[in-house]
Amino acid sequence: MKTYYVNTKPQANGDHEVHQDDCRFLPAPQNRKHLGAFASCRGAVTEAKKTYPTADGCAFCSPDCNKG
């Protein structure tokens, strides 16, 4: 299981990126929301979408869930 966070600030394209807690692009503490521990990025993105419908996996730490 990995711990995931979602960026509370949207990217330029409007997406809110979902990151693992060890990602080099993990946002600063004041700019992220804790999602919980998930077996894969898919569960984390599903959780993040409850808050941010435009949530998407980070291309670096969660490429399987990145739609670009």
Ligand SMILES: [Zn+2]
């Ligand atoms: Zn990331």
